[in-house]
Amino acid sequence: xxxxxxxxxxxxxxxxxxxxxxxxxxxxxxxxxxxxxxxxxxxxxxxxxxxxxxxxxxxxxxxxxxxxxxxxxxxxxxxxxxxxxxxxxxxxxxxxxxxxxxxxxxxxxxxxxxxxxxxxxxxxxxxxxxxxxxxxxxxxxxxxxxxxxxxxxxxxxxxxxxxxxxxxxxxxxxxxxxxxxxxxxxxxxxxxxxxxxxxxxxxxxxxxxxxxxxxxxxxxxxxxxxxxxxxxxxxxxxxxxxxxxxxxxxxxxxxxxxxxxxxxxxxxxxxxxxxxxxxxxxxxxxxxxxxxxxxxxxxxxxxxxxxxxxxxxxxxxxxxxxxxxxxxxxxxxxxxxxxxxxxxxxxxxxxxxxxxxxxxxxxxxxxxxxxxxxxxxxxxxxxxxxxxxxxxxxxxxxxxxxxxxxxxxxxxxxxxxxxxxxxxx
Numbered sequence: 001x002x003x004x005x006x007x008x009x010x011x012x013x014x015x016x017x018x019x020x021x022x023x024x025x026x027x028x029x030x031x032x033x034x035x036x037x038x039x040x041x042x043x044x045x046x047x048x049x050x051x052x053x054x055x056x057x058x059x060x061x062x063x064x065x066x067x068x069x070x071x072x073x074x075x076x077x078x079x080x081x082x083x084x085x086x087x088x089x090x091x092x093x094x095x096x097x098x099x100x101x102x103x104x105x106x107x108x109x110x111x112x113x114x115x116x117x118x119x120x121x122x123x124x125x126x127x128x129x130x131x132x133x134x135x136x137x138x139x140x141x142x143x144x145x146x147x148x149x150x151x152x153x154x155x156x157x158x159x160x161x162x163x164x165x166x167x168x169x170x171x172x173x174x175x176x177x178x179x180x181x182x183x184x185x186x187x188x189x190x191x192x193x194x195x196x197x198x199x200x201x202x203x204x205x206x207x208x209x210x211x212x213x214x215x216x217x218x219x220x221x222x223x224x225x226x227x228x229x230x231x232x233x234x235x236x237x238x239x240x241x242x243x244x245x246x247x248x249x250x251x252x253x254x255x256x257x258x259x260x261x262x263x264x265x266x267x268x269x270x271x272x273x274x275x276x277x278x279x280x281x282x283x284x285x286x287x288x289x290x291x292x293x294x295x296x297x298x299x300x301x302x303x304x305x306x307x308x309x310x311x312x313x314x315x316x317x318x319x320x321x322x323x324x325x326x327x328x329x330x331x332x333x334x335x336x337x338x339x340x341x342x343x344x345x346x347x348x349x350x351x352x353x354x355x356x357x358x359x360x361x362x363x364x365x366x367x368x369x370x371x372x373x374x375x376x377x378x379x380x381x382x383x384x385x386x387x388x389x390x391x392x393x394x395x396x397x398x399x400x401x402x403x404x405x406x407x408x409x410x411x412x413x414x415x416x417x418x419x420x421x422x423x424x425x
Contacts, residue, residue, distance in 0.1 A: 004067070004076045007076035007080075010060060013056075014258075015038055015258050017091060018032075020045070021091065021094060024053070024098050025098070025361065027362055030203075031203040031204075031259040032259070033206075033248070033257045034257030050094075053094075053095040055095075060084075061092070079401075080255070080401075086405070090113075090262060093108060093111035105324060112262040112266075112365055113365070113372070114403055115368065115372045115404050120320070128314035129345075132308065135311055153222055160191060160219055162296055164189050166296055167228040168233065171232065175238060178234075179398060185207035187209045187232045188211070190211070190212045191212075192214055194216065195212070195216065200231070209231075211237070221289075221298070222309060225277060225289045225292075226276075229280055230276050230277070234279055234280050238276075239272060243399065243401075262365060267369045268373065268403075270369040271369070272377055274370055274373060275378060275394065286303050316370070318339070320367050322367075336355060340355070376404055
C-alpha cells in the first residue's frame with residue numbers, strides 16, 4: 001500500500017479526537033481496538049474542553065482537502081475522505097452540544113447520522129392496530145390482549161441463558177457458512193439489570209464480543225431470536241469481526257479501530273443489525289425458531305409470532321415520534337409516556353423505561369438509528385441489481401464503510417419505504 005503520511009497523521013488525530021469525547025461523556029467510544037498508546041496519551045492530557053473539540057473537528061475537515069488522494073486500492077481515496085468528513089461533522093456537532101449550544105433536535109440527528117427525520121403518520125399506526133386486532137383475536141381492549149400475549153411469551157429467568165445459547169449456536173453455524181469469520185471469534189453473554197436498552201454488544205477486539213441482555217426487560221420468545229441476531233450473528237459482532245479483519249488488518253484503515261456513538265456508522269450498524277434475522281433466516285423465521293424452542297422443551301407459536309411481528313413493524317416510528325415530541329416540541333414527559341403507551345400498547349413501566357433511553361444525554365437521538373437505519377438499508381437491500389443475492393448485498397453492509405447519504409443515492413425514492421421493527425439495542 002502506498003504510504004500517505006498526511007492521511008496517517010490526520011487519521012491519528014481523528015482517533016485521538018474521538019477518544020477525548022469519551023472523557024467528556026463516558027460511553028461515547030463504543031469500541032476502540034487501535035493502538036493502546038493513543039488511549040493512554042489522551043488519558044494523560046488535561047481535561048478536554050467541548051468547544052475546542054468542536055473547533056478541532058472542523059479544522060480536521062478543512063485539512064482533509066490537503067490530503068493527497070490515491071487509488072481505491074492504495075492509500076487514501078475519496079470514499080475514505082468522505083467517511084472521515086461525515087464523522088468529523090458528527091463530532092463537531094457533539095462538541096457544540098456538550099459546550100451548551102442550542103441545536104434543534106432534527107438538526108442534531110442530521111449532523112450525527114447523515115439522515116433527515118420527520119414525524120410519522122398516525123393513520124399508519126391505526127392501521128397497524130387494526131391488523132393486530134385481527135391477529136390477536138378475542139374480546140377485550142387490544143392493549144389488554146397484547147399484554148396477555150406478551151405475558152404468555154415471557155421466558156423465565158431460569159431458561160433465558162439456555163435459550164440465548166441455543167439461538168446463538170444455530171445462527172452462528174448458519175452465518176459462518178455465508179460470511180466466514182476467524183476461527184477464534186467468540187461471543188460471551190451476560191444478563192444485566194438497570195439499563196435503558198434491551199441488549200448491548202461490547203466489542204472487545206480480536207474478534208471477541210460480550211453481549212449484555214437486560215433482565216429488566218421481560219424477554220419474550222418472539223423477540224429473543226431477533227435480539228441474538230441483532231447483537232451477534234449476523235449483526236453487531238459479525239460486522240465488527242468482518243471489518244476488523246478486512247478494513248483494519250488487511251487494508252490498514254485505522255479509522256475503523258474506533259466506533260463512536262452518535263455518528264453515521266451507528267445508523268449503518270443498527271440498520272444492518274435490525275435486518276440481521278431477515279438476512280440470516282428470512283420469511284419463515286417463526287417455524288425455524290419453534291423448532292429450536294421445541295428442542296429446549298418449550299412451545300412457541302411461530303406462525304402467530306411472525307404475524308404479530310409483521311403487524312407491529314409499522315409502529316416502530318412511534319419511538320422516533322416520541323423523541324421529536326420530547327426534544328423538538330418540548331412536550332411534557334407524561335404526555336410522551338401516554339403517547340408511547342397508546343400506540344405501542346405497553347404499560348406505564350415500559351413506557352417510562354423507553355423515556356429513560358429517549359432522555360439520556362448520550363442516547364436521546366439514537367432511536368433514529370434503528371428507525372431510519374432499517375428503512376434505508378431495507379430499501380437498499382431490496383433494490384439490489386438483478387443477479388445479486390440478498391446474502392451478497394447484505395455482505396457489503398458487513399464489509400464496507402458505507403455512508404447513509406451514499407446509500408440514499410443508490411436506492412429507490414422514500415415513498416413506500418418499509419417500516420422498521422423496534423430497537424433491540
